Amino acid sequence: xxxxxxxxxxxxxxxxxxxxxxxxxxxxxxxxxxxxxxxxxxxxxxxxxxxxxxxxxxxxxxxxxxxxxxxxxxxxxxxxxxxxxxxxxxxxxxxxxxxxxxxxxxxxxxxxxxxxxxxxxxxxxxxxxxxxxxxxxxxxxxxxxxxxxxxxxxxxxxxxxxxxxxxxxxxxxxxxxxxxxxxxxxxxxxxxxxxxxxxxxxxxxxxxxxxxxxxxxxxxxxxxxxxxxxx
Numbered sequence: 597x598x599x600x601x602x603x604x605x606x607x608x609x610x611x612x613x614x615x616x617x618x619x620x621x622x623x624x625x626x627x628x629x630x631x632x633x634x635x636x637x638x639x640x641x642x643x644x645x646x647x648x649x650x651x652x653x654x655x656x657x658x659x660x661x662x663x664x665x666x667x668x669x670x671x672x673x674x675x676x677x678x679x680x681x682x683x684x685x686x687x688x689x690x691x692x693x694x695x696x697x698x699x700x701x702x703x704x705x706x707x708x709x710x711x712x713x714x715x716x717x718x719x720x721x722x723x724x725x726x727x728x729x730x731x732x733x734x735x736x737x738x739x740x741x742x743x744x745x746x747x748x749x750x751x752x753x754x755x756x757x758x759x760x761x762x763x764x765x766x767x768x769x770x771x772x773x774x775x776x777x778x779x780x781x782x783x784x785x786x787x788x789x790x791x792x793x794x795x796x797x798x799x800x801x802x803x804x805x806x807x808x809x810x811x812x813x814x815x816x817x818x819x820x821x822x823x824x825x826x827x
Contacts, residue, residue, distance in 0.1 A: 598622045598643040598714050603633040603659075604676065605651045609699075613646060616706065618808060619815065621780060630654035637663070642671050643717045644710060646697075649677035649684060657688050664692045670720075672713035676701065711773050781816040788818070 600622050602613045607628070614624045625640065627633040630653050636642075649656040656675060663669040675688045678699030685696045694713050697705060784798070791797040799806045813820060 598717070599625070599640065600710070601625050601627060601633065601636055601640075601642045601645045603627045603630070603645065603651070603656070604648040605629055606648075609648075609676075613701075613706070616703065617710070619811060620707070620710075621776075621812065622710075630656075630659045633659060637668060644671055644713045645673045646710075647673050647675055647693075649675055649680050649688070657684065657691065660688060660693060661691050672716045674709050674713055707773070711771075715772050777816060780812075781818055784813055784816065784818055788820070793820070 600617055602610055602617070602624060603626075604610050604613070605628050610626045610628065614626055617624045625636050625642075627636050629651050633645075633647070637645075647656045647660065654662075656677075660669070660673055660675070663673075669692050672694035673692070675685070675693045675696045676699060677684070677696075680696070680698075688696065694716060695709050697709055784802070787798045787801050791801065795806055795809060799809045802809065804812065
């Protein structure tokens with residue numbers, strides 16, 4: 597699940613994008629203008645932003661430039677517009693926009709752009725964590741000291757070696773969306789089995805509305821009847 601901010605002055609577009617992204621399992625915040633977008637950005641950290649170009653108070657390109665100059669453009673931003681020129685799209689890309697979607701936005705293009713943007717966000721987060729990790733150098737005085745001081749590192753190495761085994765149920769050599777769907781299906785089947793097939797308790801555990809939960813389970817192909825029988 598990713599945290600996504602949708603910024604658009606048209607209510608219909610905000611609602612549509614919110615419904616689609618919620619169905620994909622993401623957490624979505626909405627802003628109808630640049631002022632609300634600034635407040636949301638200050639209050640929360642987002643994995644991705646969908647930003648309309650033409651808005652009444654401040655246009656999307658100006659807001660993008662504002663974030664870039666302030667050093668807060670730390671997430672991929674997908675620009676959206678039905679009237680933007682090629683020059684506008686090029687300028688947004690130069691400032692730091694990840695990609696551009698032309699309205700009306702098709703479902704296929706939206707999901708593909710979001711998937712690619714989230715992959716970029718994950719890559720950036722991984723690189724940032726690796727860059728900030730401290731380098732550790734061991735300089736033991738004798739063999740006994742080596743055995744004692746290196747024990748935590750040996751244990752950590754053993755855990756790392758076991759990590760691939762913990763993913764044996766998933767084929768990680770797949771597109772991001774397919775891998776995510778496989779994980780989500782296993783996740784919901786686990787909670788359904790643990791809660792005895794109770795949709796109410798599963799909805800509470802996973803933080804989803806029951807209607808959204810039913811729709812999500814159907815989309816993932818979860819066999820609700822089998823989970824009830826197992827219960």
